[in-house]
Amino acid sequence: MFHLKKRTALAFALSAGLLIAQGTAFAQENQTEQQKSEAERKKAADAKQSGQSGLKGVQTPQQPVTQTTQQQPPKPQYQPPPQPKPQPQPQPQIQPRQPWQPQPQGRRDDQQARRDRDIQQSQRQRDLIAQEKQRSNDFDRYLDKQRNTIEQRSADLRKQKRNAQYRFQQQYLDHLRQQQQTVRRGHDWDHDPFFFAQPRYRYLRAGRWYEVNQYAAQLLQDAINYGYAEGFRAGEADRLDRWRYDYSSSYAYVDASYGYYGLYVSLPEYTFYFREGFRRGYEDGYYGRHRYGTFVDGDLRIMGDVLRLIIDLRVLR
Numbered sequence: 001m002f003h004l005k006k007r008t009a010l011a012f013a014l015s016a017g018l019l020i021a022q023g024t025a026f027a028q029e030n031q032t033e034q035q036k037s038e039a040e041r042k043k044a045a046d047a048k049q050s051g052q053s054g055l056k057g058v059q060t061p062q063q064p065v066t067q068t069t070q071q072q073p074p075k076p077q078y079q080p081p082p083q084p085k086p087q088p089q090p091q092p093q094i095q096p097r098q099p100w101q102p103q104p105q106g107r108r109d110d111q112q113a114r115r116d117r118d119i120q121q122s123q124r125q126r127d128l129i130a131q132e133k134q135r136s137n138d139f140d141r142y143l144d145k146q147r148n149t150i151e152q153r154s155a156d157l158r159k160q161k162r163n164a165q166y167r168f169q170q171q172y173l174d175h176l177r178q179q180q181q182t183v184r185r186g187h188d189w190d191h192d193p194f195f196f197a198q199p200r201y202r203y204l205r206a207g208r209w210y211e212v213n214q215y216a217a218q219l220l221q222d223a224i225n226y227g228y229a230e231g232f233r234a235g236e237a238d239r240l241d242r243w244r245y246d247y248s249s250s251y252a253y254v255d256a257s258y259g260y261y262g263l264y265v266s267l268p269e270y271t272f273y274f275r276e277g278f279r280r281g282y283e284d285g286y287y288g289r290h291r292y293g294t295f296v297d298g299d300l301r302i303m304g305d306v307l308r309l310i311i312d313l314r315v316l317r
Helices: 002-054 105-159 164-186 214-240 251-255 267-287 304-310
Strands: 201-205 207-210 295-296 298-300
Touching: 002 164, 105 164, 105 214, 105 251, 105 267, 164 214, 164 251, 214 251, 214 267, 214 295, 214 298, 214 304, 251 267, 267 295, 267 298, 267 304, 298 304
Parallel strands: none
Antiparallel strands: 201 207, 295 298
């Protein structure tokens, strides 16, 4: 029993001593940790004080403060829609200047040929204008010379008591006077299209071919129609006077310049076709019929088929 109590007391003492030793060791460790923390705080305070006193007016970069709290996600910002990028404008390409090269012989010949044609055309126009001016002056002098002939024929008609033929001749003479006044007023030579028109037709007369432009061709057809109308009136006047059939004695047939102004064709060429129309018109007027012509819009005109028999205008190819 004594030994049991002794062992119990000894075990109790050993347990108590072990607890005391553990408590002492824990206390010492706790004291050591406190001393270290206090030393670090003191050191940090000293470093902060020395830094503030030594750096005046100098801004030191601040270290970002690490936040231990959980960061919130950033709010989405408004982004404008993307604008289309401007397309670059194409720059004009500057062609390098080609060095001069001599033209081929064929091209030079063509250009020279065109220049020669232009020169010939200009010369032709000048020649035509000079020719037409001369014709106009000659026709004016021709009308002056007809005064004595006209007076003698008028006296003969009065003696023969051919009153209808006398009236017709006076009307014909009045028209010739109007023609002469028109000739003497002058002509716009520089702007007349006749001088710039090329020949377009040809016709045969007395075994010879003639080439004319559209203005001369129209004038020759007008000569035939004027001749037919004046011939019809002359034949009708001789029928009313009960005079014999004689178209060649009419002054209008001898003169044959009705409707001519000294332009586009020669006077002999004009009078030839005027007389061709006059002869047919005189026959219709003398016999009171319309075999070769008719009235068109109140004017006496020769029929188209007859006109083509008198002058056969063919287009140049």
